[in-house]
Amino acid sequence: MPGALFCLLWLAGSQALAAQSARTRALPDPYYPQLPQGELRLNYYYDRSGNWTKFSDWIPFQQKKFIPTHLEDFYELYGLPHHYKTAEVKEAIYFLELALVHKFRHPRNALCKIENEQEWHKYRLLMHMQINLQIMRMYLRLGSLYDKRQLFFHDLDFADDLEISFQIARSYYHMAIPYWHKARELAAEAGEYRFEIDLPGLESERFAINRGKLDFDRIISRHMLRVESKLGVVQPFLVNEGRPRPVKKAMQQDMEEFNRQNPEPADLGPPQLNPEWKEQALLPDAQG
Numbered sequence: 001m002p003g004a005l006f007c008l009l010w011l012a013g014s015q016a017l018a019a020q021s022a023r024t025r026a027l028p029d030p031y032y033p034q035l036p037q038g039e040l041r042l043n044y045y046y047d048r049s050g051n052w053t054k055f056s057d058w059i060p061f062q063q064k065k066f067i068p069t070h071l072e073d074f075y076e077l078y079g080l081p082h083h084y085k086t087a088e089v090k091e092a093i094y095f096l097e098l099a100l101v102h103k104f105r106h107p108r109n110a111l112c113k114i115e116n117e118q119e120w121h122k123y124r125l126l127m128h129m130q131i132n133l134q135i136m137r138m139y140l141r142l143g144s145l146y147d148k149r150q151l152f153f154h155d156l157d158f159a160d161d162l163e164i165s166f167q168i169a170r171s172y173y174h175m176a177i178p179y180w181h182k183a184r185e186l187a188a189e190a191g192e193y194r195f196e197i198d199l200p201g202l203e204s205e206r207f208a209i210n211r212g213k214l215d216f217d218r219i220i221s222r223h224m225l226r227v228e229s230k231l232g233v234v235q236p237f238l239v240n241e242g243r244p245r246p247v248k249k250a251m252q253q254d255m256e257e258f259n260r261q262n263p264e265p266a267d268l269g270p271p272q273l274n275p276e277w278k279e280q281a282l283l284p285d286a287q288g
Helices: 002-025 070-076 085-099 117-145 154-191 200-210 216-241 245-262
Strands: 044-046 052-054
Touching: 070 085, 070 117, 085 117, 117 154, 117 200, 117 216, 154 200, 154 216
Parallel strands: none
Antiparallel strands: 044 052
16 A cells, blocks of 8 residues: 555656656747837846846845945045046035034944044044045145146137136135134144044144144145236236127127128029139040
């Protein structure tokens, strides 16, 4: 009896395996039975069996999601590429400004080791000092994008554009001054602590500011004097020679007046060749 039962079970298992192998080996006709009709649904994954699987069930839409919530998060997002333009600098200023208005991480998650309340206070002072310094430097970079190191005589052909560019540079230089003053105040307050935390770069910046080795008042004022001297060359030239933009406007008015005096254009006939061209041969050897 057990032998007969074993034979029956073996026969049923072999039949099931044969049926399964037949189903798996035989491919449907056509190979992809369910072809998408009309608009392709890009958020679905189409496998060989013809079934549609939602893409988010196969691979998540966003595998790693990072939401900045603290000052250090926005500070780590800030950065500049090697070749930066105005948009990249403004993006860096945006992240740094957001860092100033957000709270700090818990002391155990700070950028350095914090052991007591005095170190925690100095850490916050140095971080705010560093962020204000970076925003100031970003505004100086913005000003340099609209400034010229040297003004040559042939640059006056674009004097109207240079005037606007120098004014923009002057405004960015002026916007950098409050951040420098704030950074200098924070450096002086952090210098009252007679110990250093494990942020050597920020400690070196604080030491240079307090000792007067890093003085951006002199640097910014020098930039302002240079841009004012360039404006002193460009603006009198525009006053004497006429500003190109009103000149272009006057030229446009002249063209409109010309069109009003000649409202009907001449009729265009079929194209005609010059008479002396008609009798000439195409090739020099064919003249004879």
